[in-house]
Amino acid sequence: MSNKAAADELRNRLRGKLIGPDDPSYDAARMVYNRMIDRRPRLIVQCADVADVMATVKFGLEHKLLIAVRGGGHNAAGLGVCDDGLVIDLSPMNYVRVDPKKKTVLMGGGALWRDVDHATHAFGLAVPSGIISTTGVAGLTLGGGLGYLTRRYGLTIDNLLAVEMVLADGRFVTASTKEHADLFWAVRGGGGNFGVVTAFLFKAHPVDTVYGGPMMWPMEDAAEIMRWYRSFIVKAPVNISGFFAFHTVPSWSPFPEHLHRKKMCAIVWCYTGPMKRAEQVFAPIRKLKTPSLDLVGPIPHPALQSMFDRLYPPGLQWYWKADFVRTLSDEAIALHLKYALKMPTPESTMHLYPIDGAASHVKKSATPWWHRDARWAEVIVGVDPSPSKVEEIIAWAKEYWSALHPHTLGGAYINFMMEEGKDRIRATYGKNYDRLAKVKKRYDPANVFRVNQNIGPS
Numbered sequence: 001m002s003n004k005a006a007a008d009e010l011r012n013r014l015r016g017k018l019i020g021p022d023d024p025s026y027d028a029a030r031m032v033y034n035r036m037i038d039r040r041p042r043l044i045v046q047c048a049d050v051a052d053v054m055a056t057v058k059f060g061l062e063h064k065l066l067i068a069v070r071g072g073g074h075n076a077a078g079l080g081v082c083d084d085g086l087v088i089d090l091s092p093m094n095y096v097r098v099d100p101k102k103k104t105v106l107m108g109g110g111a112l113w114r115d116v117d118h119a120t121h122a123f124g125l126a127v128p129s130g131i132i133s134t135t136g137v138a139g140l141t142l143g144g145g146l147g148y149l150t151r152r153y154g155l156t157i158d159n160l161l162a163v164e165m166v167l168a169d170g171r172f173v174t175a176s177t178k179e180h181a182d183l184f185w186a187v188r189g190g191g192g193n194f195g196v197v198t199a200f201l202f203k204a205h206p207v208d209t210v211y212g213g214p215m216m217w218p219m220e221d222a223a224e225i226m227r228w229y230r231s232f233i234v235k236a237p238v239n240i241s242g243f244f245a246f247h248t249v250p251s252w253s254p255f256p257e258h259l260h261r262k263k264m265c266a267i268v269w270c271y272t273g274p275m276k277r278a279e280q281v282f283a284p285i286r287k288l289k290t291p292s293l294d295l296v297g298p299i300p301h302p303a304l305q306s307m308f309d310r311l312y313p314p315g316l317q318w319y320w321k322a323d324f325v326r327t328l329s330d331e332a333i334a335l336h337l338k339y340a341l342k343m344p345t346p347e348s349t350m351h352l353y354p355i356d357g358a359a360s361h362v363k364k365s366a367t368p369w370w371h372r373d374a375r376w377a378e379v380i381v382g383v384d385p386s387p388s389k390v391e392e393i394i395a396w397a398k399e400y401w402s403a404l405h406p407h408t409l410g411g412a413y414i415n416f417m418m419e420e421g422k423d424r425i426r427a428t429y430g431k432n433y434d435r436l437a438k439v440k441k442r443y444d445p446a447n448v449f450r451v452n453q454n455i456g457p458s
């Protein structure tokens, strides 16, 4: 059978759309969030349902095609797309169903966090996720998932109850602590290595209006703020979270004109305790050093989740480097300042996300996430709209990262990594790596799902 005839046969079996290079929507369909990635798959299948996913996996196996799986397409390394292979795109499967009685949420493998936040907020509930609402549920969850609610309710994987998956042999299974428990263990941090997740079931928490937003200080105060922050946040009650950042102030409202394009340090807060106590909780923080800009106040949880979407729309050039951090020494702080002052473009940034609190109460072996003793996930991010800046943002991120790396725990959050090789993946999973490799061998011995932070079958 010719390639065209085979593709036509698959097309006839689908409810979703099959897109090839001649299709007018091909360029839009192959594009991912990071515009530095420019890959040309042979076929893209936008799956409408599980049957589509099963048919497409089977087709890929029969025709020995490299398979990439796409959720939200946000992965900076571009792992939701491949050259000359088959992309299984789950974006049409973005349904979200909330069970307010059980406080659980079921969602399709292509849902974005904004879909989830919209659906859960109507019931005063939330699932712990990340800080940009256009990120995919699938990739974020399969890598671990950290954000504003991590200190209080744990990583996103700590709230996962079950998944439905299509495996490398085309079988459909449910995995939870009761069924395929080894597989369920592996998908909670082991990435897309084990199959295509077609649905996620989460527990949700009562989170409605929170007290949050950014506070910003001038760079001259950054060392002092960072030193205060390193001891404050690790002792703070778990209903307070705040990530530290270096940023350039955007040139639009609500940022005041006199601060536009200034490099500053910031803490972006999220307090989920009783609202009537919020002002009191933040009074000593505000007294510490009056912020140049204070946008912290009551805000609906989905609004905080999407606050930075405008700053980081799809289509920018992205390069990032990451590590896990246990302690922030004075020496590390001095290095942070040195490189923050050299941020090469207005969108470039550095974030330190707190991942202590509830996330650190889970045993290292309970999920693949090994660095439960880390206090922060550090990410150094070079970003710019123009391809002409690519070399500059990469050089800055690499140099900054190399200077700080000796002050860190070694491994990094896999979702904040580019394609950096096996040693980095091993350092991330620590002693959990061998167990992941065993599960991989059991469920995907031929490494069908390898467009990811790959764990080879042991």
Ligand SMILES: Cc1cc2nc3c(=O)[nH]c(=O)nc-3n(C[C@H](O)[C@H](O)[C@H](O)COP(=O)(O)OP(=O)(O)OC[C@H]3O[C@@H](n4cnc5c(N)ncnc54)[C@H](O)[C@@H]3O)c2cc1C
Pocket (backbone or CB within 6 Å): 032, 033, 068, 069, 070, 071, 072, 073, 074, 075, 076, 078, 079, 080, 081, 090, 109, 110, 129, 130, 131, 132, 134, 135, 136, 137, 138, 139, 140, 141, 142, 143, 144, 145, 146, 147, 191, 192, 193, 195, 196, 197, 198, 312, 415, 416, 451, 452, 453
């Ligand atoms: C602007 C921005 C902000 C971010 N903020 C945060 C944050 O606050 N917290 C955080 O934890 N992370 C954050 N991330 C990182 C994010 O978690 C990763 O980029 C993640 O991979 C994105 O998931 P996705 O589904 O959108 O990606 P995709 O590019 O679609 O996929 C990423 C990986 O997951 C696999 N995959 C996707 N869908 C499936 C599926 N259904 N079944 C099996 N495998 C699948 C893919 O094969 C690929 O290997 C951010 C990323 C960006 C770009």
